[in-house]
Amino acid sequence: MQFENSREFAIQLDKEDKLSGYRDKFIFPKVNGKEVIYFVGNSLGLQPRSAQKYVDEVMKDWAELAVEGHFYAEKSWWDYHERFSEKLARVVGAKPSEVTVMNTLTVNLHLLMVSFYRPEAKRYKIICEEKAFPSDQYMISSQVRFHGYDPKDAIVEIKKRDGENNFRIEDILEKIKEVGDECALVLIGGVNYYTGQVFDMETITKAGHEVGAFVGWDLAHAAGNVELKLSEWNVDFAAWCSYKYMNSGPGNASGCFINEKYHNKKDIPRFEGWWGHNKERRFLMEPEFQPEPNADAWQISNAPILAMAPYLASLQMFDEVGMPALIEKRNRIVAYLEFILHEIDKEVESTFEIITPENQEERATQLSVFLHGEGRELFNYLMEEGVITDWREPNVIRLAPVPFYCSFEDMYQFGQILKKGILNKQKVSN
Structure with missing residues (x-):
């Protein structure tokens, strides 16, 4: 045109x-x-007009039902997060069982690294992009130090060429190949926050797997913005905030993707809490953790219903369009x-x-x-x-x-x- x-x-x-x-x-x-x-x-999406209605519903249920709202509200609270699964799966290209909503973005990246950053004597390095969003830099550095490594040694940054504004895919693939069997994790932002460059997530994920590394994505600037096929690309894990393109409100709840090949595992490293426990037995207060058979196993605490209500309102529009x-x-x-x-x-x-x-x-x-x-x-x-x-x-x-x-x-x-x-x-x- x-x-x-x-x-x-x-x-x-x-x-x-x-x-x-x-x-x-x-x-x-x-x-x-x-x-x-x-x-x-x-940075922060506008407020959907429908968000107030969704929040008011929760406030009304709280006023009229109090604790009984967990089970008897029209949108019962005990399974409120499950209402996101199918709609979010369509946004990020996943199976409903592979997505969940909990916590906030950097918290979730930390929790997911418990499962997917498992350094060993030789394989301990993390590949990320140069000048990633500061929160990711802080998160990755603190994880490396927590495991007893020096960030200067354990963190490998992919750099732009002199005089260029964007990363070249061939440089990313070459760096992954160069680090090889020392690479424990590739963790990159799906869309660079500064330049808006969209990375070839499928190709990078495949390259990371070829050297035996886990591959995860920070999709803060990608979810609700770009076409994602997380299941098809065989991504190991991903997390995103909901307050940018997904219009859920300031600092709101984060979405997570965990590939189904890691479900139904009791021996996977994971920080656990009662909201990830078998839903049908959650209120029996059993001493032994029985994980949910899906991404909800990574849930820890009760869902923040008031925070999630605006996210659900916005997600309804994503599903319509x-x-x-x-x-x-x-x-x-x-x-x-x-x-x-x-x-x-x-x-x-x-x-x-x-x-x-x-x-x-x-x-x-x-x-x-x-x-x-x-x-x-x-x-x-x-x-x-x-x-x-x-x-x-x-x-x-x-x-x-x-x-x-x-x-x-x-x-x-x-x-x-x-x-x-x-x-x-x-x-x-x-």
């Missing part, structure tokens, strides 16, 4: 958009009395945003360097833009004008036009605000 940088063209794209009606199902903050242009669904439709719009709206950026770049004689890969197979919702010659002053201007975006040092803004609630007209209007901000600065400078 030949794009045009005009409001009329953007409005026409919105009319053709099969998902346009979902925009009204979300609540937008306002700046100066107008709904914002929201580009930070990669389906990932293929979301990805179709994602590709189109990101391509239009990319076009707008290049057009404004020409008009203001500035230089925007999009450091996210051009190849559609290597990117998803996010475009990371290096603002050469601009600075935080421009970011502040955008925020004041109701463009909610994200600043990352040294000079990058991350733009994530989430397909559920961002419009093509948003992309056009953003371009006009960006253009005005740069021209105003140039006028003052002159």
Whole structure:
């Protein structure tokens, strides 16, 4: 399609958009009395209007049933987390038995590493990407130290080539092969949080298995954003937060994937608690742990029902729409945003360097833009004008036009605000 940088063209794209009606199902903050242009669904998704209803249901049940809500609420609490399994399985490409919801993301990665980072005398190294999200860096380093190893020796970082913004798949595969039988675990973010690069998870997983390592994925920026086939790719484990593209609310519950080949095992290393115990015998208070026959065996404590309610509300919409439709719009709206950026770049004689890969197979919702010659002053201007975006040092803004609630007209209007901000600065400078 030949794009045009005009409001009329953007409005026409919105009319053709099969998902346009979902925009009204979300609540937008306002700046100066107008709904914002929201580009930070990669940090915190907007609130679904239905979330309040789901939370109110729990509050009502708590008020009217108290402890009996565990069994007699319409959505009983004792098996509340089970309502996620089938819907989440469709989002991440798994079997319902392989997914569960519990805790928060880094907590779950720590718990999963109990099962999947089991260093031995020779096989003790972890491969991750250079400058992973800080929480992953802290988590991996602390796990290595806990097992008595020096992070400088046990952690192997895959690096970008000098002068390049993104990782090359051949470099990742070569590093896995080089570490070889010293590699205990490959643990990478499925989508790089800084550049928005999507990794070839299938190929990397296969390479890790070929050297005898476990392979896990932090899917914080991938779940609800990219096509995932965790079962088909034979991934060992994965975890993701729910508050970014999945719109569950700040700091909310995490999802987990544990490959079915690790189910029904009593001897697998695992930190255990009563919510992972055989559901039918959970309230018999038996002294010996009997694991659930699925990913729920990794559950530890009672499900946080109030926190999970908004997640269930959002997940209902994912199930209605389906990932293929979301990805179709994602590709189109990101391509239009990319076009707008290049057009404004020409008009203001500035230089925007999009450091996210051009190849559609290597990117998803996010475009990371290096603002050469601009600075935080421009970011502040955008925020004041109701463009909610994200600043990352040294000079990058991350733009994530989430397909559920961002419009093509948003992309056009953003371009006009960006253009005005740069021209105003140039006028003052002159």
